[in-house]
Amino acid sequence: MRFLSFLSGAALVLAGCSNGLNILMSNDDGFGSGNLRELYKMLRADGHNVYIVAPATQQSSQGGRSVFTDEPMLTTNSIYDLVKAGAPSLGTDPIDTHIWYYNGTPAACVFVGLDYVLPNFADFSVPDLVVTGPNFGTNLGPFVWTLSGTAGAAYAATGRGIPAIALSGSNNAVPYFLVKNESSPAYLVASVANRVVKSIINSVPVSVLKRDVGETRTILPLGYGLNVNIPPLFADNYTNIQVVHTRMTGDADTNEAVPNPDKPGTFTWANIEPLAPGVNACINGNCTLPGETYVVNTLGLVSLSLYTVDYTAPESEETKEVVKWFTTGNVFTTSVKAMPIHKHSRRFTA
Numbered sequence: 001m002r003f004l005s006f007l008s009g010a011a012l013v014l015a016g017c018s019n020g021l022n023i024l025m026s027n028d029d030g031f032g033s034g035n036l037r038e039l040y041k042m043l044r045a046d047g048h049n050v051y052i053v054a055p056a057t058q059q060s061s062q063g064g065r066s067v068f069t070d071e072p073m074l075t076t077n078s079i080y081d082l083v084k085a086g087a088p089s090l091g092t093d094p095i096d097t098h099i100w101y102y103n104g105t106p107a108a109c110v111f112v113g114l115d116y117v118l119p120n121f122a123d124f125s126v127p128d129l130v131v132t133g134p135n136f137g138t139n140l141g142p143f144v145w146t147l148s149g150t151a152g153a154a155y156a157a158t159g160r161g162i163p164a165i166a167l168s169g170s171n172n173a174v175p176y177f178l179v180k181n182e183s184s185p186a187y188l189v190a191s192v193a194n195r196v197v198k199s200i201i202n203s204v205p206v207s208v209l210k211r212d213v214g215e216t217r218t219i220l221p222l223g224y225g226l227n228v229n230i231p232p233l234f235a236d237n238y239t240n241i242q243v244v245h246t247r248m249t250g251d252a253d254t255n256e257a258v259p260n261p262d263k264p265g266t267f268t269w270a271n272i273e274p275l276a277p278g279v280n281a282c283i284n285g286n287c288t289l290p291g292e293t294y295v296v297n298t299l300g301l302v303s304l305s306l307y308t309v310d311y312t313a314p315e316s317e318e319t320k321e322v323v324k325w326f327t328t329g330n331v332f333t334t335s336v337k338a339m340p341i342h343k344h345s346r347r348f349t350a
């Protein structure tokens with residue numbers, strides 16, 4: 001145990017003031033979000049070099065859509081009127097040049113950050129980590145995972161080879177300038193998010209965190225990211241809230257269409273009851289882990305699920321059976337040898 005505690009102590013030092021990570025943050029609630037700004041301040045206070053590139057306007061439910069504006073100038077005021085119509089579609093916050101807005105979807109903001117803002121305006125080009133959120137409202141289960149812009153920004157980064165953590169809280173939207181003190185829900189959510197991010201970074205072995213000048217740190221295996229959800233928090237006990245290893249499926253919701261009683265001829269949505277089997281099928285990963293929806297909504301604890309960007313079905317008996325049908329039925333009319341690059345999978349290297 002002495003050896004282990006030595007390692008985590010060393011990792012702590014490495015991630016400390018003089019050796020923080022290069023971090024890009026984004027979200028879907030917009031660059032004026034109280035949650036985003038509180039976590040940004042905390043990550044900077046911990047010695048990380050942090051830039052935000054986040055949507056100029058509210059971009060919830062965009063999932064991983066990558067939409068770039070055709071307009072060089074904003075045609076409406078930004079969120080909370082922080083920047084006025086007529087300003088450039090990409091620019092910095094009026095009072096902080098590390099905070100950028102862009103008039104696009106969350107995934108587009110990540111791409112503009114990676115391909116334009118960081119290379120041209122930061123002292124690093126490729127971040128060690130992308131942190132998205134904390135979102136206003138949870139993002140639980142497979143159905144929401146593909147809808148959420150906070151998730152979309154995270155998996156856009158992971159797809160580019162950058163580890164990402166999507167964070168979501170259970171609090172209501174609040175502009176950053178109304179977060180006045182440490183009793184604000186945005187402060188509580190950011191504190192828990194910061195604690196989780198810090199514990200993740202500190203858990204990474206020194207050999208993995210180590211880098212040569214100009215290299216990025218690989219804090220997660222290639223193509224991996226994390227989805228973290230935070231339940232409602234209470235000022236008197238939020239500091240010791242527990243974090244549980246979860247999976248995305250399990251007690252997960254999905255929608256059903258419901259005729260809208262207030263507007264005949266239209267529909268609205270509801271969470272289907274009983275729970276739908278598809279979003280709760282355990283196909284990948286450890287099926288004995290609890291679902292994130294259960295852990296957050298029922299137990300009131302923090303969930304942490306690992307995701308990968310490889311949506312391909314696993315090499316299971318079910319997959320083999322389907323492939324057998326298709327092969328026997330001549331669905332595949334030819335076969336092609338995989339290029340080595342397609343099998344590329346970089347693991348931790350010292």
Ligand SMILES: *[C@@H]1O[C@H](CO)[C@@H](O)[C@H](O)[C@H]1NC(C)=O
Nearest residue numbers: 177178179180181182183184
């Ligand atoms: C914190 O700020 C809120 C909102 O401005 C205010 O209502 C509350 O009284 C403040 N609490 C403390 C302890 O200052």
Ligand SMILES: *[C@@H]1O[C@H](CO)[C@@H](O)[C@H](O)[C@H]1NC(C)=O
Nearest residue numbers: 234236237238240241242300
């Ligand atoms: C925290 O406090 C709230 C309300 O005071 C309570 O409902 C909740 O169960 C507490 N959580 C823990 C983990 O103690």
Ligand SMILES: *[C@@H]1O[C@H](CO)[C@@H](O)[C@H](O)[C@H]1NC(C)=O
Nearest residue numbers: 245246285286287288289290
């Ligand atoms: C699956 O998760 C359970 C519960 O956390 C754990 O005890 C078990 O070791 C895990 N199995 C594998 C193969 O990782």
